Amino acid sequence: MVESSPEFVQLITPEGERISNPELDPWVADVTDAQLTAWYEDMVVVRRIDTEATALQRQGELGLWPPLLGQEAAQVGSSRATRDDDFIFPSYRENAVAYVRGVPFADIVRVWRGNAQSGWDPYKHQLAAPNIIIGAQTLHAVGWGVGAKYDGVDSVAVTYFGDGATSEGDVNEAMVFAASFQAPVVFFCQNNHWAISEPVGLQAVQSIADRAPGFGIPSLRVDGNDVLAVVAATRLALDRARRGDGPTFIEAVTYRMGPHTTADDPTRYRDKAELEAWKLRDPILRLQRLLDSLGLLTPELEARTQAKADEVAAELRAGCINMPDPEPLTVFDNVYATPNATLEKERDQYAAYLSSFDSSNTTSNGGRS
């Protein structure tokens, strides 16, 4: 399967060697040393966010956490390729995308602490609320893209989803609509090989990228652990969309090295050997080797990157543990944009009920003691 046939485009080998690819090379010809080291820093930092958030979950500060361990290159490379005015529709695992989009660190974990259902303002970061319904966001991206086209701007909608999601009707319907309307959409599938316990082979008997052409959407299969190849592929797809050539489908072949979430136990369904094989293709290690061969992996870079990771982790931790619980009556907020009499009555009744226990303590659970 995927492991035995590397039928994907690659610019950096797992050994860190820069190889050429005539289709992709032009898209990264302008990449500077500084950009390469910046992406390296991004990847190290998001891996550190994962470690810190996992620790916070174990310490009871987060209810749950979905690690992206192993998918750093796919997420950092693709989101770094976007423009600020492009709009991203993620699922729940795109924490690196949120980081790249400048979401405050504590807001990245706000959802997982149970304080809110979306931790950030979508319009501030051009990043939609995370979507847990598998694949639903791909349809939103098509709608957004059609709107952008009507508005005459060359912004693009980018949507992230997993290999499992490609089985959902919504993703397939999204491809039909995107093709029909020639919507400026980049479908970015992270094939991390598993949908909770289900291997990708259960979702797709041929490569996922092969499906899109059936909908009339050109596709690319790229090594998702190769940040340079991901940047190149995404730039290519974004450029097509900006020029009015419609949607492109990218399958980034990567691997989820951790559990599905902190509640999952992958040892129940997957082979240790498989994980060990993928560790050799670690996206961070690979870029590190390339940087080393270019003489860029200086002690100064390593120290700076570590310091940044430490700083982000500390800020994330402090922001998380100092996050106040939301006020009880906020459960009623924003159900409707215009006032709703029934709901206001419910709010008033509950407010009176809460204050009947202890007028000084409005955050009480209403204990009857």
Place this chain on the structure above:
Amino acid sequence: MTPDTTTKTLTLAKAINAGLHRALTDDPRVVLLGEDIGALGGVFRVTSDLLAEFGPRRVMDTPLAESAIIGMAVGLAYRGYRPVAEIQFDGFIYPGFDQIVSQVAKLHYRTQGAVKMPITIRVPFGGGIGAAEHHSESPEAYFTHTSGLRVIAVSNPQDAYSLIRQAIASDDPVLYFEPKGRYHAKGEVIPELGASMERATIVAPGTDVTLVTYGPLVPTARDAALAAADEGVSIEVIDLRSLSPVDYPTLEASVRKTGRLVVTHEANRTGGIGGEVIASLTESCFNYLESAPVRVTGFDIPYPAAKLESHHLPDLDRILDGIDTVMGR
């Protein structure tokens, strides 16, 4: 093989597993399908070990598409199978909604009884477990509104075992709601089909107030009855078990005895089962009621973030507050 008649102490999740095991053993036309139900045994382990014993044709891991899971069950039922579909979490049933209400519920009627839809759809439901969005919902009322479906909710291991077997044996489609917050609650299980799934059960007898509930709130209602007893109020707690159809004779007998009625559920108030039960009992027992019936329910809001769910969900105190209201105190 002689049937196993020994009593066992099982969790609610294990009791369903035992019921599924028995149904798979007894009837080769029974097949299970759903996401992660195979090697993993489901995200709640309700289908643990069934793949190993019955193989992948009887215990099918499916791709991620709820509409296709239900639609495939319809095709299997056309060919005479008795599919048991698992929806992973309450909040993910909606992509399959169309297949449930438009196909599963109506095919028997549309074909003048020629096609049977003996499909069981298992749905872990309810909140209070600090879960993420879409993992704590109570969507049962959508299905009670649809003719052609039977809807049940279980509250204890014995019923979980008995009613999954009754649901699978039913020639009508059954929505089988499992209170996920009570999956680990233990109880004695005898391997019998038990009382008909159409019957409500009186969980605790009483004389002053009828307190009606189902699923995850049954133990809470029982606690409320104990607390009220301390204050000199005698509560009759009724577990509906079947939400569609509702066992009105049992409810009516109780209301005629007590003269007061409280209905409690986690689901939103508007359009909920509480309103329907109260309207029906008001129609049938108006002259027996000594006060206006009261609903103690979730608010009319999307299920809130985990830190707020304790405010949304009815608890012991809110149920007691409802009891005070019907008692005029």
